[in-house]
Amino acid sequence: MRRISSALSTSDATFRANSAHNRRLADELHAMQEKARHVRPERDVQRLAKQGKMMPRERVEKLLDPGSPFLELSTLAANRAYDGESPGASIITGIGMVSGREVIIHADDSSIKGGAWYPHSVKKIVRCLDIAIENRLPVVHLCDSAGGFLPLQSEVFPDKHMAGRIFRNQARLSKMGVKQLSLVFGQCTAGGAYIPALSDYNVIVRGTGAVFLGGPPLVRAATGEEVGVEELGGADMHTSVSGVCDYAASSEDEAIAIGREIVDQWDRPKKWDCQRDAVEAPYYDPAELYGILPDDIKKGFDMREVIARIVDGSRFHEYQPNYGQTLICGYANIWGWKVGILANNGVLFNDSSLKGAHFIELCNQNNTPIVFLQNITGYMIGKEYEQKGITKDGAKMIMAQACSRVPKFTVMCHGSFGAGNYGMCGRAFDARLLFSWPNHQIGVMGGEQAVNTLADVKAAQMRRGGQEVDAGVIEALRAETGSAYLDQLSAYYATSELWDDGILDPVDTRNALGMAITASLNAPLEDPGYGVFRF
Template sequence: MPAIKSLISTGSEDFRRRYVHNKALAAALKTKQDESRHKRPQRDFDRLAKQGKMTPRKRLEKLLDPATPFLELSTLAANMAYGGEAPGAASICGLGIVSGREVVIHAADSTVKAGAWYPLTVKKVLRALDIAIENHLPVIHLCDSAGGQLQMQSELFPDKYMAGRIFRNQAILSKMGIKQLALVMGHCTAGGAYIPAMSDYSVIVRGTGGVFLGGPPLVKAATGQVMTADEIGGADLHTQLSGTVDYAADNEDECIALGREIVSQFDRGPKTRIEQAEPEAPLYDPDELYGIIPDDIKQGFDMREVIARMVDGSRFHEYKPAYGTTLVCGYAHILGFKVGIIANNGILFNDSSKKGAHFIALCNQNNTPLVFLQNITGYMVGREYEIAGITKDGAKMIMALVGSHVPKFTVMCHASFGAGNYGMCGRAYDGRFLFSWPNHQIGIMGGEQAANTLAEVRQRQLEREGLPVGADVLAKVRADTMRAFDSQTNAYYATSQLWDDGILDPVDTRNALGIAISAALNAPFGQPGNGIFRF
């Protein structure tokens, strides 16, 4: 497999400008992530300290095997919701190694409103459990939550994909033989009580751990009894009398140690075998990605330069390099794992769409996971292309994608607009993981296009009604649309809503994909099979 020959001039003005721009974006991302993880009113830390509890971040570090990575998911979930009062959607989710086993970790963030559930908390936890279901990964719950935010109950309680689904997913996981361990290090109140109850294994910390359908205030309101949390549902009660929890630990350290020992009992099933090689660093420095990614959403760039800084030895076997050149397809290894890469190098035309669909089929025949690198503004439009069948060619990509049985991974490298999002394995297409870069924008179309489209529609409407078409009116439509789009098409809004699994610093993409692919191999690939392609 030949190495990609980079054509980037790192000494150019373009490179310098883009580097400064993207480096600043990455720094801003780090700052936001850091604040989301650690910036809390001092009283929240004081409260935990007073209770003799560790912060959830500290628990996490102690739980993980030393010198192993943790791929945190959706760190900035809810960053643009609830006035910013629920950083990380009050929970921490991610993939890591505990006692040598790949696991999903879900930790309630008790530094945020005592770990209470917001609607986006539920969405984030459900996503973590879906990841566990899709990839057959054991789950460790670090429980310390006050329960649902009562003021928002209508947005988190009643519907199919709301809180009840968490416990439904827990039952599904257990049925599938995928283990779950709950470490109860705080209260599990009301619905939250079902997390340890629905887990296959559980440990509770004596003194601070509690599991009950109704906590002291609710018990007092309902029965008038005044009781401590420990009396209602403490460690000794649940490990000696009710049997709701399996083990009691004297403190959090012991609880974590015991949890690690329990995980070390888990059997490790065979992973799906794919082509694999010794991991090897890329030939080109990933740091150069900052100088490659444009500083303007409308500017294109050669995705091969990105691939060269992401794959082992920068080696890339490009498929059909001379045909449908706006879609780059080919084979490479990421941290040893063989993958098929599909990357946008411009608008999707008929030929590039058909090439993409064919390559997806090849990777399925070859049991090769697919990595989609999106920078797509859409499929080509116009009568000429419709005659050529651009819609049915786009549909072929979707048909091939949905019929695909190999795991798929998507990185939003820049633009993701319109139907191109679908064909390139957008969120709706059951990719195992989807990550974004901080420069990423997403929408049904670009903000400018949308503004022009809506202004056009408004103008026709006014004309139909015989009203004057004022330039100021159209300018307002344009400005309003632009503002709305800008606020909802940027990467931070997308990640706030959990449209992705988190924003990555571009240089972290390789590691994130390596972990994601490794995780995906825990589940067997399904049966290949497609619907009917419209030829």
């Protein structure tokens, strides 16, 4: 396959300015991740130490195969919520290797308010288990949560995708034959008790681990019964009397070691036969991505330069290079796996939409996973394009994309605005994993347009009410809505709300996609089929 010929000049002033800008964004990202992972109030660290507990990240580290990669997901979930009091939404999730098996890990972060589940924590656990279902990834739960955060129970407990969904997903995973192991390090109370109970295997630590529907104070209040933790739900009771738990461990280290031995008994899921070639590192240095990405959301860039720094050997077979040129389509390999790539090089026209729909069908026919690289301001508007049926051509692209049977992956490389987000496999369209870059912005329209639209609406309201249009009021509105709107466009807001599976330093994209594709092949392909295309 041919190598992309890069037109990039690394001595160019724009390249150097972009590099400085994007390296600063990457540094900010790493600083925020470091803080979310490791900075905890001293009293919480002390409390865990006094209980003889490890820090939750230490548990994850000990569980994973030494030296193996761990793809952590949504590290900055909830970074804009609860005044920053729930770093990572108090949950650690990620894909890694345990005893030579690919697994997804859900670990409660008890170094934050006893591991209490906030609304975003529940969203993150549910997403983790959705990933397990879609990719048939075995799950290891590291349980140490005080339970739902009571003041916010209405946002944790009752709705379809709230806490109940965790247990629903666990049951569905079991039905699908996807294995689950729970290691119980703390008290699993009420709903939390169902996590180990719905796992195929569980291990509980003596003294600190406990499982019960109601803890001693609740029991006393409800029935007057006086009972201690060990008797009610301790390790020895559950492993020798009730049968709720399988193995008792005398320490967290022992629990982890038993857990690793359990996983070592599991069969290895058979991956489907995706085409694979010898792995080749990109010919062009991925660090040059910093110089390609612009310092302004309005500035475009050639997505071929991005592709060249992600794929094997920087090799790319471009499909229909002269047609619908604002959407680049073509084949490449990532970590050896054959993939189809759809990448935006401008607004989507009729021809680019049709080309995209056609290429998605080719990938489905050819059993080729698809990677979407988004930088999209939307589908083209205006009389000419509406009369040519831009809406039905966009609909064809959405139809082909939404009904794809091959695994899809999305990287938000820059802007993601309007319906282009849908056609290019935005969050609603079940990308197996979806990542963002720090410069990414997302919204129904760009900041400038949104503020202008809101100002126009306000002025029209004033005129309709017979008022003079007050320029001062309009300006104040622009300033006020402008900053709030812009804030919500940012990648950090998006990742805080779990609209993605995490922000990546652009240079890590190749490895993240490599792990994601490898993990996705555990789930067999469904039968092909689409709905009705409007011609």
